[in-house]
Amino acid sequence: MANADAAKKAAGVRAVDFIENGMKVGLGTGSTAYWSIMEIGARVKQGLQVSAIATSIQSEELAREQHIPLITFSQFDYLDVDIDGADEVDGQLQLIKGGGGALLREKIIASASRRFVVVADEHKFVPQLGAFPLPVEVTPFGWEYTFRQLTAMSGRPKLRQKDGKTFITDNGNYIADCSFGAIKNPRSLEALLNAIPGVVENGLFVDRAHTLVLGYADGTTKVMNKI
Known part of the structure; x- marks a missing residue:
């Protein structure tokens, strides 16, 4: 596995530790959120009971393949956790998202979640937003x-x-x-x-993220919480 993929997988898998039995979960879109969905699917096979809503058609199809039970907005008042990626994230946990084109659904689901966990590889962590369009x-x-x-x-x-x-x-x-x-x-x-x-809608996610899970090429992770 390439270093970048290893970092993404590490972050995606680690973030699933924030999910507990019975939770309602937001499923993100992108190459790092992919690993979170795969890990949730693996844990569902092991007995984890969750229900989920996806931020894109692509992620919804992946969730179905992994036998993750899906719900709609008519079936809940809030989500417990939303796990999604970012194209850029700074030290204040402000984000640029939308590189995959799912920013509208991503922002709706992030807004509906009690805890928004961002997953990213180390290269997405920047001192200031704006290098990514x-x-x-x-x-x-x-x-x-x-x-x-x-x-x-x-x-x-x-x-x-x-x-x-x-x-x-x-x-x-x-x-x-x-x-x-x-x-x-x-x-x-x-x-x-x-x-x-x-x-x-636009891809600036301001004051929405609660937790950042950064993945590194050696497979380690770092968790940062909004102060």
Whole structure:
């Protein structure tokens, strides 16, 4: 296993220790959250009783393959734990998410969770957010106007492409990948972006994460909690 994969697996597996019998769990999306889902599936086979809701169609399909019982929002008031990855995370546990295009569902599920556990390899831990382009989910209707507003904010938006076509999220929207540079005030930027008509949600997750599990290439992990 490559060093990066070993780090992701270590973080993903370690985070599952926060899950207890009978909990309602959020299942994240991405290459690190994948390992959490696989570990939850293994523990379900060993007798762990949980119910879960996934942040993407991809993760939902993986959960079904692992025989993890799935629920819908009509069946609960809150989730006990949400385990999901990050594209960047800083020392205050502020995040950039959405590299996989699932940021809207990810933010809804994180908001519905009593404890949001972030899993990441050591390279995702940064002194300041902004090197990774910030994903902004926008409606197809009027997206050109929305892009002009993002450009006026110095976001330099690029319409995400996949296989030569415009990328479509699970919710039928587009993704604008924005390059704002160093994000000194993520709280303010999150609010400004969401105030633009046509913006559905953005990939800044501010004051949402409670715990960070960092994985390292040697298979060790480090747990950090929000102060």
